Amino acid sequence: MHKIYGFRMNLKIIIYLLIIISFASVVSASTIYGTVYDSYLKKANNARVEIDTSPRQFVIAQNGTYSFNVPLGQYTIKTQMFYKESVTASSQENITVKQDGSYVLDLILFPEIEEGVGNMDVNIDENLIESGKDDSAIWLVIFLALIMSLAISFFYYKRVKKDRETGTSNKKAEESYEDNDLKNMVGMIKSEGGRTTQKEIRKQIPLSEAKISLMIAELEHKGTIEKIKKGRGNIIILKKR
Numbered sequence: 185m186h187k188i189y190g191f192r193m194n195l196k197i198i199i200y201l202l203i204i205i206s207f208a209s210v211v212s213a214s215t216i217y218g219t220v221y222d223s224y225l226k227k228a229n230n231a232r233v234e235i236d237t238s239p240r241q242f243v244i245a246q247n248g249t250y251s252f253n254v255p256l257g258q259y260t261i262k263t264q265m266f267y268k269e270s271v272t273a274s275s276q277e278n279i280t281v282k283q284d285g286s287y288v289l290d291l292i293l294f295p296e297i298e299e300g301v302g303n304m305d306v307n308i309d310e311n312l313i314e315s316g317k318d319d320s321a322i323w324l325v326i327f328l329a330l331i332m333s334l335a336i337s338f339f340y341y342k343r344v345k346k347d348r349e350t351g352t353s354n355k356k357a358e359e360s361y362e363d364n365d366l367k368n369m370v371g372m373i374k375s376e377g378g379r380t381t382q383k384e385i386r387k388q389i390p391l392s393e394a395k396i397s398l399m400i401a402e403l404e405h406k407g408t409i410e411k412i413k414k415g416r417g418n419i420i421i422l423k424k425r
Contacts, residue, residue, distance in 0.1 A: 213255055214254055214281045214284050214285055214287065215252070215254075216252045216254055216259070216261070216279060216287045217249070217250065217286065217287075217398075218291060219291075220250060220292075221290065222292075222293050223292070223293060223343075225292070227248025228245065228265060228293055230244055231264065231291075232266065233250040233262070233263050235252050235259050235262075236260050237252070237257075237259065255281075256282065256284075258278065259278070259279055259281070260276060260277070261278075261289065262274070262276050263275045263276070263291045263293060273294060273296060274293060274296060275291050275294055286401050286402055286405065365389075365395075365399060369389060370409075372388050373385070373420060373422045379422070380419075381417055381418065382397075382400065382419075382420055408423060409421060
């Protein structure tokens with residue numbers, strides 16, 4: 185009887201330890217999220233986003249947005265857009281998660297370069313080569329083919345460079361917009377005497393609940409605020425500096 189009782193106690197302890205370990209792994213997880221854009225910097229709907237966690241995770245970016253919960257580490261995020269089972273555009277970015285928190289990583293899809301672009305088949309009359317009567321025409325065709333190949337390569341390079349510069353400027357503008365949202369939240373907490381609830385923040389700031397939660401997590405990560413769990417809600421306290 186004592187052996188059975190002891191076995192049950194050990195089994196309960198093991199179960200409690202597994203629950204605590206699982207809870208700790210969830211708490212320590214970080215979030216990587218962002219928006220997927222096409223080469224025209226429009227939100228790319230239904231792009232496949234994959235991250236090389238263990239095991240791998242992937243999502244289909246509905247409305248151009250994606251999100252992953254990951255532990256600390258270095259990751260590669262790959263994005264692909266498909267049309268009739270063929271990859272039409274893709275991108276790949278690396279990110280390092282050094283500490284808990286939220287990480288924003290926007291992705292820009294670039295068109296896949298088909299093999300053979302810039303290479304042109306030049307059909308030269310074999311009779312001309314053999315006879316040697318019109319070498320100037322042969323060299324003219326070769327010269328024009330070379331010029332066209334260089335022109336295609338040049339315009340493609342300019343297009344990619346322009347898209348990247350536009351994407352960078354848009355990303356800076358979006359970061360500036362998010363900084364303004366964070367400043368507004370800090371100002372709202374100050375107006376409440378430096379202490380308020382997450383529910384009250386949602387009432388006063390016209391943003392989605394998910395966006396409010398991400399902003400609070402960002403401010404908490406920066407050390408600007410402290411979040412205290414109370415019942416079903418959270419108390420938000422502005423730290424003194």
